[in-house]
Amino acid sequence: MEQLVILSQLEQEYLLHAIEAALPVQHARQFFLWTQGQLQALLPHQVLVCLQFGAQEELQHIECLHSTVLEAGLRSRLCSRDDGLALRLAQHCRGSGGRLPALLDAGPHADPLKAGQGLAPFQGELRELGLENMLMHGSERLPGGATFFVMFGLPHRPRPRHAYFLQLLLPYLHISLQRISRQQAQAQAGTLARPVSAREAEILHWVREGKSNDEIGMILGISGLTVKNHLQRLYRLLGVSNRAQAIARGMVLQLFDRAPLMLANAA
Incomplete structure (x- = not known):
């Protein structure tokens, strides 16, 4: 070369x-x-x-x-x-x-x-x-x-x-x-059945940061079970089946370019 x-x-x-x-x-x-x-x-x-x-x-x-x-x-x-x-x-x-x-x-x-x-x-x-x-x-x-x-x-x-x-x-x-x-x-x-909600975007952000459901729940002031339920709905919306796929799909859809509303208040 x-x-x-x-x-x-x-x-x-x-x-x-x-x-x-x-x-x-x-x-x-x-x-x-x-x-x-x-x-x-x-x-x-x-x-x-x-x-x-x-x-x-x-x-x-x-x-x-x-x-x-x-x-x-x-x-x-x-x-x-x-x-x-x-x-x-x-x-x-x-x-x-x-x-x-x-x-x-x-x-x-x-x-x-x-x-x-x-x-x-x-x-x-x-x-x-x-x-x-x-x-x-x-x-x-x-x-x-x-x-x-x-x-x-x-x-x-x-x-x-x-x-x-x-x-x-x-x-x-x-x-x-x-x-x-x-x-x-x-x-x-534009082909998603509905827009990703602010709460789902917050949760996906913390998933990308490597937080568990319970840790995300503590950050957002909700239970780990509620976080899990939000994630299951988000998986169905994005057409994925696990956290890694959701992160990759979120990258493609540029979901992480949007600042989640609750991040400023998170520890």
Whole structure:
């Protein structure tokens, strides 16, 4: 990644067009068209998986973009929110202190000893999925959340110059994903059967702080059983089944951006 990369005139044109086309992206459809157009011209690939993480490192949003029909099983193995390959790659790269951008060749002639960043264990899985290679990059941990991007199935063996192109485009990918994630969260918030009440927002805040039902009850001056009942109603409203899922859903819906009325009076 350290070698000097000199862009050809054609590459410079493709890069400039990709940057210009990224500036007005606000919605998911615009993002899709950009990734399948100008981004593909510079960095051809079969599948792009985009992940957004919250301040607590929880996965908030995931996009799987591809221009051809993707078999459901393959999509699940790449993009599952629980143990998809893209998520595991993000966790590996962001948790091991490895350097980004990173690339991996898993073709038939690839040498596992040349797989940097401890990525050799992923080579067999890539080959099994029929993708052979990948290119990835992600932002650092930021107050507004981090992002991570994986391009699977480049038509040619990825080189440091491809990683350099992705590095140049990372700010535009990051900002675009944040924009569409926020727009989708606002749309999802409007689909709830009813608004989240002030009391439910208070309780969810203290759940995120790691408080038990009894502790929340003491803070709010109600019983732990009442807190439990509020949580059960909130779970049904958000379509979740436990505290961790409620926190993640609250992040997506930006419920924690609203200051609960009782916080000022809480100990």
